[in-house]
Amino acid sequence: MKYDSRLIRRPNAQRPLRRTAWGFVTAAFWLFYLYLWAPLVTFVLWVLGINTALHELYLRESHIEPFLLFVLPLVALACAVLLIAWAEYNRFRFRGKDRRRAQADVPLAEIAVALGADAATASALGRGKVTTLHMDEHARPHGIGLA
Structure with missing residues (x-):
């Protein structure tokens, strides 16, 4: 097989602004593609009765469940605080200690x-x-x- 430079992509060779812009363009087209699938997904969920379960469990009589409104943000905040605390603990514990060893050269x-x-x-x-x-x-x- 002959070498073809078009087959090899080097995203790191692009400027960061251009790479980021094309990333947003790609994400926008993926979202549009998923949007095109929405009618089929809605139909399948309707056939399976998922819409009814959603209304019975969460949106009964068009009211938002207070548990979802108050407890879930608190759980998310607690997870964020725990993650940051763990990261700071590790940063304090391993600061100034380089425990990595150099790898031996392969003959x-x-x-x-x-x-x-x-x-x-x-x-x-x-x-x-x-x-x-x-x-x-x-x-x-x-x-x-x-x-």
Whole structure:
């Protein structure tokens, strides 16, 4: 298969403003797509009687249940407070302590064995910042092109 740059997307190469704008455009079209499904979903829920259950449980006689109005926001607030408290506790506990250890370098011979290539190919991969790895029909490397 021939290399085709259109198949590879690099969103990090775009400017953040452009990437964010296209994210909003994508979200708007997904919302519109979901809106198009609303009549079918409403019909299925009506057939299953979900609309009746909603009215009986939550909207009886067009009144909002006081439990939903007062308790659920309190539960959400309590969850937010607990999450922030836990994050602050961990920040206080682990501040200034770097517990991560450096990883040992993998030997070139082990990389070559994992790739199914020779040591020269593995070494060239380690030296190059941007490389093109040429593979044969059995997905084994047989050459490197440095960019």
